Amino acid sequence: MPRLSLWIIRAALVYLLLGITIGSLLLAHKGIPFYPLLWGWLPAHIELLLMGWIVQLTLGVAFWILPRYWQRPRRPSEQYARIAFVLLNVGIWLVVAGTTFRAGVWVLFVGRLVEMGAVLFFAAHAWGRVVSREGA
Amino acid sequence: MPTLTRWFIKSALVYLAAALLLALLLALPSSINLPLFVRFMNPVYFHLFLVGWVTQMIFGVIYWMFPIITRAQPRGNEQLGWVSFICLNVGLLLRVIGEPLVAVRPEVGWGWVLVVSALLQWVGIVLFVFLAWPRVKEKYRGG
Numbered sequence: 001m002p003r004l005s006l007w008i009i010r011a012a013l014v015y016l017l018l019g020i021t022i023g024s025l026l027l028a029h030k031g032i033p034f035y036p037l038l039w040g041w042l043p044a045h046i047e048l049l050l051m052g053w054i055v056q057l058t059l060g061v062a063f064w065i066l067p068r069y070w071q072r073p074r075r076p077s078e079q080y081a082r083i084a085f086v087l088l089n090v091g092i093w094l095v096v097a098g099t100t101f102r103a104g105v106w107v108l109f110v111g112r113l114v115e116m117g118a119v120l121f122f123a124a125h126a127w128g129r130v131v132s133r134e135g136a
Numbered sequence: 137m138p139t140l141t142r143w144f145i146k147s148a149l150v151y152l153a154a155a156l157l158l159a160l161l162l163a164l165p166s167s168i169n170l171p172l173f174v175r176f177m178n179p180v181y182f183h184l185f186l187v188g189w190v191t192q193m194i195f196g197v198i199y200w201m202f203p204i205i206t207r208a209q210p211r212g213n214e215q216l217g218w219v220s221f222i223c224l225n226v227g228l229l230l231r232v233i234g235e236p237l238v239a240v241r242p243e244v245g246w247g248w249v250l251v252v253s254a255l256l257q258w259v260g261i262v263l264f265v266f267l268a269w270p271r272v273k274e275k276y277r278g279g
Binding site: 009 | 235248250258275
């Protein structure tokens with residue numbers, strides 16, 4: 001597993017822990033109410049698990065496992081994937097700030113924009129690696 | 137494919153089918169008389185899909201395909217994996233029963249079912265992350 005995948009997948013696992021902790025508190029609160037303000041954390045629960053866990057894990061595994069080139073660099077345009085990793089994580093926290101912490105609608109908008117940038121950078125990296133065995 | 141992976145993946149497929157069946161029921165027009173508790177099962181649908189299907193499928197594949205730790209104990213403590221699997225599934229099933237029940241009959245006092253469900257799912261996932269963490273590594277090269 002390449003070093004960048006290590007970072008991406010470890011980050012995904014951390015987001016899974018954060019997201020499930022919030023989710024468990026929300027579910028327990030639904031059963032026996034103890035802190036009504038918890039409902040404000042629902043968007044963070046969703047964001048951390050959908051973007052932080054599922055999307056990030058997918059990108060980490062894709063970077064590792066998609067076909068590599070015969071010549072070096074085996075994984076082309078790696079810097080694009082690195083940028084995607086940074087943008088995705090900045091985007092996630094901006095979205096959390098914009099929703100759960102009510103930092104403002106523009107923070108949320110910029111967060112989504114940064115996440116979109118992450119996806120485009122990752123696609124720019126991965127596009128050429130989505131090939132058949134013959135390289136077609 | 138290790139036995140634990142087979143259980144994770146087959147359970148995931150069952151949850152996917154269950155989620156889609158529930159989605160089908162939820163999509164029926166309100167003129168059709170369904171038991172009241174079905175109308176409160178939207179969150180159950182999401183979690184059958186995202187915990188039961190997506191997360192369990194991922195767990196099964198991680199346990200199977202991530203780099204091994206050592207030849208002697210390739211996938212870490214397997215018993216921990218089974219405890220994780222049982223906690224996650226019992227927790228999720230308790231949610232399936234408890235969430236609509238609490239919504240429809242809040243006076244009955246079944247809220248503790250959701251607390252137990254939350255705790256079991258949390259423990260199941262924390263144990264799996266603990267099990268998977270040492271396997272997020274470069275390829276095993278012996279030694």
